[in-house]
Amino acid sequence: MLKFLVDMFFPPLCHNCREFIPNAGRVHVCEKCLTTSRPIQSPMCSCCGIPFATDEGISHLCGNCIAKHPPFDAACGAYLYEGAVKELIHRFKYDGRVQCRRPLALLLLERLSGVVADFSPDLIIPVPLHKKRLRQRGFNQAILIGEVLAKEWRVPFERRLLQRIRWTEPQVNLAASERMANVKGAFALREPKLASGKRIVLVDDVLTTGSTVAECSNVLKKAGALAVIAVTVARVAEN
Template sequence: MFFRALIDILFPPLCHICKTFIPDAGDIHLCAGCREKLIPLNSPLCLVCGVPFATENGIDHLCGPCLSHPPAYAAARAALVFSGPVQDLVHRFKYGHKVHLCRPLGLLTAGHLAGFAAHVAADLVIPVPLHKKRLRWRGYNQAVLLGGILAKQWRLPLLRHNLRRVRWTEPQVNLAATERAENVRGAFAVTDKDAVAGKRVILVDDVYTTGSTVAECAKTLKCAGAEAVFVVTAARVA
């Protein structure tokens, strides 16, 4: 108790967003004011891709694109809307080398989507891989860091290297929605098919935008024998 108080004096806990002092920071280190600005993704939403519907009331149902062109994954869910403070946290984590931000993002995601994770009864967690060239440049894979936290919180094994990106792809952020699917087509491969055969997989990434990357990853895992793939991201472009 004394040691913890001393640590707080020497290194006062500050909110990751507004940098104000937090007397009782807990594990997430976000002040109450900033947490109120986070927008969780709740029902009603699409049962497959998880896109939220504009209506405040109603039941979950399939959206038009998922009815006409079902993706390879069984369901996708995001914890938060990719805007405001969440967008700032993700950008600093992903592009600003602030790797410590994987903890608040990971814990928020694990808490908000705990029910979804329990419902799908997954066998393991697999992060969306980076190409080795981008991994060398960035120094870390943000999906691996998030996946590690989710795997620990949900008590699931994490397979870091079994799903690989086998060819270079242009950053999806620079492409139009219609170009993204073609950009990642055939970009992934599974090293050990036996490790995923018959398994229910939670595929982890930081942000769901159009879903092209996770859909291609899910297709690759299904072709390798995975029973079902469920996508989890910290945030989603709504």
């Protein structure tokens, strides 16, 4: 009731366009902005989560995942990396607007909580940054988003278990074929036994080719993780 009155007299601003939002829910991104980012829905690849070009039919494995099954069990993006979701991620990561973490985490929560509940995870792990990148940016976006998710899902959050031990070039600057080699051997676990026998959710802001989460999953599976899925706020539409 109090929140209703506060929203009526002081309506919240949209995190993206800064317009007032009457009847705002929890996310605080207005309808108009949200329509610029398409939610990812079936049919899509049941492993890497790439959306198929058609609206017809059911989800199944894509050609790439049939040819070589990734080390993760599934990768799920909430929205395509476009429009307001892309702008919010840019503001968050590159302009240091850390308050964007909440709407981004909530957008992920709204779409992927069901998948995560069905998966029934033991641990949530953020994709780590190299300490040089951490110094440049000042924060790890995957940790900030993951903290909100872990609290809502009531799942333990292990922010320091997985580490990035080698500097890698940003994946966006590389051809798809070079990305797996770029991240090979870039991750390690501080205490491998903590991953053994666990069902793990990896968290990141954006999934591009999936090479980064694939390499993280490799490390976790080698340490005996039972199952690994990756959840991201956004996903690019092509591998």
